[in-house]
Amino acid sequence: DAKTTQPNSMESNEEEPVHLPCNHSTISGTDYIHWYRQLPSQGPEYVIHGLTSNVNNRMASMAIAEDRKSSTLILHRATLRDAAVYYCILSYPLTQGGSEKLVFGKGTKLTVNP
Amino acid sequence: DTGVSQNPRHKITKRGQNVTFRCDPISEHNRLYWYRQTLGQGPEFLTYFQNEAQLEKSRLLSDRFSAERPKGSFSTLEIQRTEQGDSAMYLCASSLATTSGGQYFGPGTRLTVT
Numbered sequence: 001d002a003k004t005t006q007p008n009s010m011e012s013n014e015e016e017p018v019h020l021p022c023n024h025s026t027i028s029g030t031d032y033i034h035w036y037r038q039l040p041s042q043g044p045e046y047v048i049h050g051l052t053s054n055v056n057n058r059m060a061s062m063a064i065a066e067d068r069k070s071s072t073l074i075l076h077r078a079t080l081r082d083a084a085v086y087y088c089i090l091s092y093p094l095t096q097g098g099s100e101k102l103v104f105g106k107g108t109k110l111t112v113n114p
Numbered sequence: 115d116t117g118v119s120q121n122p123r124h125k126i127t128k129r130g131q132n133v134t135f136r137c138d139p140i141s142e143h144n145r146l147y148w149y150r151q152t153l154g155q156g157p158e159f160l161t162y163f164q165n166e167a168q169l170e171k172s173r174l175l176s177d178r179f180s181a182e183r184p185k186g187s188f189s190t191l192e193i194q195r196t197e198q199g200d201s202a203m204y205l206c207a208s209s210l211a212t213t214s215g216g217q218y219f220g221p222g223t224r225l226t227v228t
Contacts, residue, residue: 101159
């Protein structure tokens with residue numbers, strides 16, 4: 001399984017942007033980059049995913065480096081409800097010979113200060 | 115349909131007893147996954163189904179564990195002869211069989227084996 005490296009923890013202030021980094025230097029051409037987050041006492045929540053291009057949705061944006069060896073999850077204005085553990089995960093689809101399972105690391109614990 | 119549901123939310127059992135958990139996925143989702151999460155760790159993949167077929171099982175899924183999805187809708191996870199090491203949060207997720215979607219998690223069932 002491809003590995004990702006994330007900082008153990010980060011802090012931000014409410015209403016400021018947050019940039020959560022992820023390194024994945026061994027990424028293969030078919031790996032999608034996924035971000036999930038887990039709020040305290042809840043199941044993980046899908047945030048965003050992409051392959052090569054930067055992506056945006058209502059929750060966040062993801063910037064992918066040109067060589068795809070790193071990515072950054074961007075929360076445009078952090079709120080207290082964004083305090084969670086954020087996981088960066090690589091996977092490639094079953095249809096391309098991969099697996100649908102998600103391999104979670106320890107993630108980045110984001111603290112948002114009021 | 116508001117999301118993935120799991121029952122029960124909490125289960126306390128004595129070592130050696132059998133337990134069964136149920137997961138109801140989002141209705142149009144044909145893939146269903148089981149994960150296990152212990153305190154301070156990210157979720158670990160156990161198994162997944164596409165419709166009623168069990169397509170992948172982790173080596174974590176010992177002979178005491180069995181999962182079914184008989185009609186391609188809800189799924190059950192049974193643990194026989196529970197051990198204290200089985201104490202964990204058991205998470206279910208569902209998704210559509212496309213490359214463009216994420217996995218949507220339920221709230222989990224917390225198992226405590228005494």
